[in-house]
Amino acid sequence: MKEQIQAELRQLEEKTQKRVLKDISFFDDPWIVMNGRKLLNLASNNYLGLASDERLIEAGCKAMRTYGASATASRLIVGNYEQYARTERALIKWKQAEAALIINSGYTANIGIITALIGQDDIVFSDWLNHASIIDGIMLSRAERHRYYHNDLNHLESLLKKAPSHKRKLIVTDTIFSMDGDIAPLEGLVTLKKRYNAILMVDEAHSSGIYGEQGEGLAHYFRLQNEIDIQMGTFSKALGCFGAYVTGEQWLIDYLMNKMRSFIFTTALPPAVLGSIEKAIEIVQTEQERRETLQTHSHYFRHELKKLGFHIGESTTHIVPIIIGPNDLTVRFSERLQEHGIAAVVIRPPTVPEGTSRIRFSLTSSFSKAELDWALEQIACVGKEMGIIP
Numbered sequence: 503m504k505e506q507i508q509a510e511l512r513q514l515e516e517k518t519q520k521r522v523l524k525d526i527s528f529f530d531d532p533w534i535v536m537n538g539r540k541l542l543n544l545a546s547n548n549y550l551g552l553a554s555d556e557r558l559i560e561a562g563c564k565a566m567r568t569y570g571a572s573a574t575a576s577r578l579i580v581g582n583y584e585q586y587a588r589t590e591r592a593l594i595k596w597k598q599a600e601a602a603l604i605i606n607s608g609y610t611a612n613i614g615i616i617t618a619l620i621g622q623d624d625i626v627f628s629d630w631l632n633h634a635s636i637i638d639g640i641m642l643s644r645a646e647r648h649r650y651y652h653n654d655l656n657h658l659e660s661l662l663k664k665a666p667s668h669k670r671k672l673i674v675t676d677t678i679f680s681m682d683g684d685i686a687p688l689e690g691l692v693t694l695k696k697r698y699n700a701i702l703m704v705d706e707a708h709s710s711g712i713y714g715e716q717g718e719g720l721a722h723y724f725r726l727q728n729e730i731d732i733q734m735g736t737f738s739k740a741l742g743c744f745g746a747y748v749t750g751e752q753w754l755i756d757y758l759m760n761k762m763r764s765f766i767f768t769t770a771l772p773p774a775v776l777g778s779i780e781k782a783i784e785i786v787q788t789e790q791e792r793r794e795t796l797q798t799h800s801h802y803f804r805h806e807l808k809k810l811g812f813h814i815g816e817s818t819t820h821i822v823p824i825i826i827g828p829n830d831l832t833v834r835f836s837e838r839l840q841e842h843g844i845a846a847v848v849i850r851p852p853t854v855p856e857g858t859s860r861i862r863f864s865l866t867s868s869f870s871k872a873e874l875d876w877a878l879e880q881i882a883c884v885g886k887e888m889g890i891i892p
């Protein structure tokens with residue numbers, strides 16, 4: 503068995519698909535030191551620069567001093583200390599939701615929500631490019647699975663039409679796709695879910711904090727918050743913390759609290775994390791300028807990359823891929839970017855389809871315009887040197 507596994511690892515290495523950890527030794531947003539080299543960070547999900555915000559750090563420390571370093575048990579046992587109630591109240595107010603539940607991470611939220619709601623007698627419809635945690639939740643649920651072509655409402659409708667009307671049906675989508683930076687057609691999805699009596703779940707991991715008047719997410723931005731049954735998102739990205747949430751009607755939250763194994767059978771989040779989340783929810787609603795800066799940067803960055811001749815797919819957000827294709831070329835591109843002072847991460851199969859390896863840039867409001875221009879210069883220089891752009 504050991505030899506087989508080692509052979510598999512060698513195969514991954516030959517295909518330039520073997521993953522290795524990098525040493526991050528310094529953090530002064532938006533700069534990091536990675537493997538000993540100071541780099542401008544175009545690879546983090548710290549979209550609003552909140553991860554190093556003193557107010558979040560202070561709030562985390564205060565909660566830890568009050569409640570200790572650990573929750574000491576799962577929430578349903580004795581882990582539900584009062585900081586949870588405070589943070590969930592703030593979340594409900596922010597999202598104008600009937601009810602909400604904080605869950606330990608986005609990954610365990612998606613697995614838990616999906617497996618709680620559907621089983622082998624049910625049917626799920628999932629966008630082709632949904633996040634791995636959604637795909638894993640679907641596989642664990644053992645429901646009949648249909649993947650519809652990316653953002654293709656016609657394909658989804660043709661699949662819904664064939665599904666028996668008495669079966670429980672779940673449609674699930676990312677709102678911003680994590681490797682492509684494009685947006686799901688939420689209005690069309692709401693129409694279809696109503697027409698075919700399905701329930702709709704959205705993953706706002708990359709949009710919460712960023713879209714909507716107070717950063718509530720894309721459901722609010724499109725004024726569909728009362729039409730979408732299950733809104734899940736994370737605190738680990740724009741909110742600069744860790745953990746995840748789900749909002750919806752009371753019946754949903756009551757049901758999840760009773761059925762969701764990844765909620766029931768795990769230790770509650772540490773108090774420090776909950777304290778920081780509460781503060782991040784407060785800040786994200788008021789500091790509109792962070793969202794505006796991110797939008798301005800994103801628009802400029804996409805526009806400039808396209809002008810240079812890069813293929814950035816369908817991105818309309820702060821997640822901007824440069825799609826290159828072959829693994830080895832993409833890896834080389836990222837290495838050269840690092841030599842030029844840019845932290846940019848290679849995304850390869852199986853995370854993305856074969857032949858579409860890419861560099862996934864993610865932007866932050868922490869960049870100055872000068873830093874963004876400098877990054878674009880470096881990207882252009884490497885792109886030309888490697889013959890990726892003219």
Ligand code: PMP
Nearest residue numbers: 607608609633676680707736738
């Ligand atoms: N959903 C999406 C769309 C994501 O991109 C991610 C993480 N990259 C997750 C869920 C998982 O969230 P977390 O990192 O909090 O586990």
